[in-house]
Amino acid sequence: MTTANGVKEHAAAVKMYTDGSCSPNPGPGGWAAVLLFTESEKLVELQGAELSATNNRMELLAALKGLQSLEECCEVEVLTDSRYLQQGISCWLARWEKNGWKTADDQAVKNRDLWQQLAEQLKRHRLRWNWIKGHAGDNWNSRADELAGAARKSLRQESEEESGDKVHLYPAVTWKKSLGAGAWATILRYRGHYRVIGGHARETTANRLYLQAVIEALQTLKRPLPVIVHTRSGYLRDGLQTWVIGWQQRNWRTREGLVIRNDDLWRELARQKKILEIRVATVSPETPPCPSQEAKEIACEFERLQKPLQTATKES
Numbered sequence: 001m002t003t004a005n006g007v008k009e010h011a012a013a014v015k016m017y018t019d020g021s022c023s024p025n026p027g028p029g030g031w032a033a034v035l036l037f038t039e040s041e042k043l044v045e046l047q048g049a050e051l052s053a054t055n056n057r058m059e060l061l062a063a064l065k066g067l068q069s070l071e072e073c074c075e076v077e078v079l080t081d082s083r084y085l086q087q088g089i090s091c092w093l094a095r096w097e098k099n100g101w102k103t104a105d106d107q108a109v110k111n112r113d114l115w116q117q118l119a120e121q122l123k124r125h126r127l128r129w130n131w132i133k134g135h136a137g138d139n140w141n142s143r144a145d146e147l148a149g150a151a152r153k154s155l156r157q158e159s160e161e162e163s164g165d166k167v168h169l170y171p172a173v174t175w176k177k178s179l180g181a182g183a184w185a186t187i188l189r190y191r192g193h194y195r196v197i198g199g200h201a202r203e204t205t206a207n208r209l210y211l212q213a214v215i216e217a218l219q220t221l222k223r224p225l226p227v228i229v230h231t232r233s234g235y236l237r238d239g240l241q242t243w244v245i246g247w248q249q250r251n252w253r254t255r256e257g258l259v260i261r262n263d264d265l266w267r268e269l270a271r272q273k274k275i276l277e278i279r280v281a282t283v284s285p286e287t288p289p290c291p292s293q294e295a296k297e298i299a300c301e302f303e304r305l306q307k308p309l310q311t312a313t314k315e316s
Contacts, residue, residue: 011075011126013038016066018080019134019144020058021152029053030152032144033066044069047147049155058148059085060114067121075126081134081141089129093119150284166190166226171213171236172295174303175206182206183302184213187291188220194291195220198302210236211265218272227276230292232283240280244270 015036022029032047046065050058059082067076080086093115096102101109101116109115121127132141168189175182185198197216201209210233218227231237247253248270252263260266272278283292 011073012040014070014074014076015140016063016076016078017138017140017144018059018062018066018078018082018085019141019148020055020060020062020082021145021148022053022055022058023152026052026054028152028155029055029058030148030150030155031058031062031065032147032151033062033069034140034144034147035066035069036140045143045147047151049151051155056082056084057111057114060088060111060118062144062148064114064117064121067118067125067127070125073124073126077128077130079130079132079138079141081132083131086129086131088115089118089122089127093122154284154289166228167221168291169214169217169227169229170289170291170295171210171217171229171231171233172292172299173206173209173213174296174299175204175209176303180204182209183299184209184216185295185298185302186213186217187295187298188217189291190225196295196298198298200302200305205262207233207235208262208265211262211269215265215268215272218269218276218278221276224276227278228281229278230281230283230289232288232292237280237282239266240269240273240278244273 015038017034017036018032020029020031028049028051030047030049032045035044035046036042037044046069048061048065050061059080063078063080063085066078070076095104096109096115097119101112103109132138134141134145170187170189171184172186173182173184179202181200181202182204183198183200185196188195188197197220199212199216201212204212210231214229214236221227229236229240244266246255247260247263247266252260252267254260283289
C-alpha cells in the first residue's frame with residue numbers, strides 16, 4: 001500500500017550522511033552522500049564537484065543527489081552538519097514557497113534552484129532531517145567529509161593543471177599474478193588533443209607495466225614539453241618524486257647494496273627526466289579523472305585480445 005503522496009507504507013529505510021566542502025568559499029567545491037540501507041546492509045557512496053560553488057550550495061547538492069539516487073520511495077533519515085540545510089528544510093522552506101521564493105526581508109532566496117528540487121524530493125520520500133556536529137567522531141560523517149574534500153581537491157588539481165603548455169599522461173595497467181602477464185595503456189592529452197597507446201607483456205609485474213606505460217608515452221613526444229603523469233600507483237609516484245635520486249647516487253642500488261628492481265626501466269625514466277620536466281599528480285581511487293578510467297578499460301581490452309593468443313600458444 002502507498003500513502004496519499006505515493007510513499008510506500010513499508011518503504012526501505014535509509015540513513016544518509018551528507019557533506020559539502022568549498023575552499024576558498026566561494027570557489028571549487030565538492031559534495032558527498034553516504035547511504036546506509038538498513039535492511040539490506042548495503043552501502044552506497046556518492047560524490048561530485050563543481051568549479052564554482054559555495055559551502056551552502058555543496059551542502060544542498062549533497063542531499064539532493066543522495067535523494068535523487070534512490071529509485072524507489074524510501075524512509076530516509078538525513079544526517080547533516082549543516083544548519084543551513086537542516087533549518088532550511090525544517091523551518092524556512094514552506095514559508096519561502098508561500099512567499100514566492102522571497103525571504104522575510106523580501107530578498108530572493110539564494111540557491112532557489114536547489115531548494116525547489118529538494119522540495120520535490122519531500123513529496124517522494126518520508127524524510128527526517130537531523131543535525132549532527134561535524135568533526136566530532138561520527139565515522140560516517142567523517143567519511144562524507146573525506147569524500148567531499150577529495151572530490152573538491154581532485155577538481156581543483158585538474159583545473160590548475162589545465163593551464164599552460166603541458167602534456168598529461170594517464171597510465172593504467174591490468175595484471176594477472178597467476179599468469180605473470182598483463183597489459184597497459186596510456187592516454188596522452190595535450191590541450192584538446194588525445195592519443196592512445198597500449199600493449200601487453202609476459203613475465204612481468206604490475207609495477208613494471210606502469211613504468212613501461214609511462215616510458216612508451218614519453219618516447220612518442222616530438223618536443224620537450226612539461227609532462228604531468230596522473231597515477232594511482234604509489235610505486236611510480238614515489239619512484240619518480242623521491243627514490244630515483246637516491247638510486248642514481250648509489251649507482252642504481254638500494255641502501256642495502258642490492259640492485260634495484262626494474263633498473264633498466266628506471267634508468268630510462270631518469271634519462272627522460274633530464275630532457276623533460278616531469279611531475280606527478282596523484283589520482284584518487286574514489287574520484288579518478290575520466291581519462292584514467294578510460295585508460296583502464298583500454299588496458300583490459302588489450303588483455304582480452306591477448307588471451308586467445310596465449311591459449312593458441314599453449315595448445316600448439
